[in-house]
Amino acid sequence: MEQIGAKPNLSANEGQEETIMPKTSTDVVDSSATPGASATPGGASGATPAITPAATPGATPGATPGASATPATKRSRSIAVLIGSFRKQAFTRSVAIAAMDALPEGYAPFIPHLDKLPLFNQDFDEEDTTPEEWKLFREQIAAAEAVLVVTPEYNRSFPAVLKNAIDIASRPPGHNLWTGKPAAVISVSPGRIGGALANQHIRQPLTFLGLRIMPAPELYVSDVPTLLDGEGLLTDEDSLRHIRKFIDAFAAWIERN
Numbered sequence: 001m002e003q004i005g006a007k008p009n010l011s012a013n014e015g016q017e018e019t020i021m022p023k024t025s026t027d028v029v030d031s032s033a034t035p036g037a038s039a040t041p042g043g044a045s046g047a048t049p050a051i052t053p054a055a056t057p058g059a060t061p062g063a064t065p066g067a068s069a070t071p072a073t074k075r076s077r078s079i080a081v082l083i084g085s086f087r088k089q090a091f092t093r094s095v096a097i098a099a100m101d102a103l104p105e106g107y108a109p110f111i112p113h114l115d116k117l118p119l120f121n122q123d124f125d126e127e128d129t130t131p132e133e134w135k136l137f138r139e140q141i142a143a144a145e146a147v148l149v150v151t152p153e154y155n156r157s158f159p160a161v162l163k164n165a166i167d168i169a170s171r172p173p174g175h176n177l178w179t180g181k182p183a184a185v186i187s188v189s190p191g192r193i194g195g196a197l198a199n200q201h202i203r204q205p206l207t208f209l210g211l212r213i214m215p216a217p218e219l220y221v222s223d224v225p226t227l228l229d230g231e232g233l234l235t236d237e238d239s240l241r242h243i244r245k246f247i248d249a250f251a252a253w254i255e256r257n
């Protein structure tokens with residue numbers, strides 16, 4: 001385990017776990033863009049990946065105020081980035097942006113609008129009243145080649161919004177859309193253990209559903225507020241280095257799986 005942040009404090013098994021502290025991004029890439037939507041190449045500190053305008057019903061650009069639209073660059077592998085907080089100044093989102101930024105050329109991250117998903121109800125599918133938001137999300141997950149989960153910790157687990165999304169794309173029976181997709185998990189917290197329990201908890205349903213979760217390195221971002229600049233961007237160089245290392249490993253994991 002590695003832990004990144006201004007106040008490293010977690011026990012660390014070198015090369016396995018990382019804890020990071022990013023800076024909140026006001027340039028938030030959002031999207032209900034279709035899977036495969038391309039983003040600008042990441043890399044520059046503070047740069048925000050831009051997602052192409054959503055082409056599917058209900059899609060919105062999704063950038064937070066101040067975000068600039070950047071022409072998208074064609075990328076080959078779409079990665080669904082599931083963010084477990086909708087809060088406007090969410091630390092989790094800041095970390096997600098930094099992680100997306102760290103992706104090498106050839107990857108197209110997009111952020112599904114989990115906040116738009118009605119709570120799971122099996123009746124919707126059985127009575128042919130499946131919400132349009134579910135249909136869109138299922139299309140996005142079906143087309144995604146990999147999944148990156150970035151989660152805060154709620155009451156020593158992961159937030160319900162992520163569980164809802166996981167459940168929706170796992171059904172109806174016989175239509176589990178998660179199976180076989182390479183995945184990685186990042187947890188984020190203002191606290192000292194970097195959301196470690198959320199990180200571990202969410203692996204249980206994801207594993208059950210057949211995602212190929214990268215076992216190591218792990219990434220726990222602790223003391224996250226200390227890693228952000230005044231605009232909420234993750235600019236802490238040490239943290240960015242850890243994020244890049246994690247994302248490089250994830251890219252290699254995707255290629256192997």
Ligand SMILES: Cc1cc2nc3c(=O)[nH]c(=O)nc-3n(C[C@H](O)[C@H](O)[C@H](O)COP(=O)(O)O)c2cc1C
Pocket residue numbers: 085086087089090091092093152153154155156157188189190191192194195
């Ligand atoms: C319902 C709830 C439960 C929480 N439980 C935990 C917890 O178990 N561990 C933790 O480190 N932080 C916990 N927190 C604090 C969150 O880490 C903090 O609110 C954080 O900013 C949430 O992530 P965000 O900034 O991306 O929204 C909890 C917050 C809420 C709202």
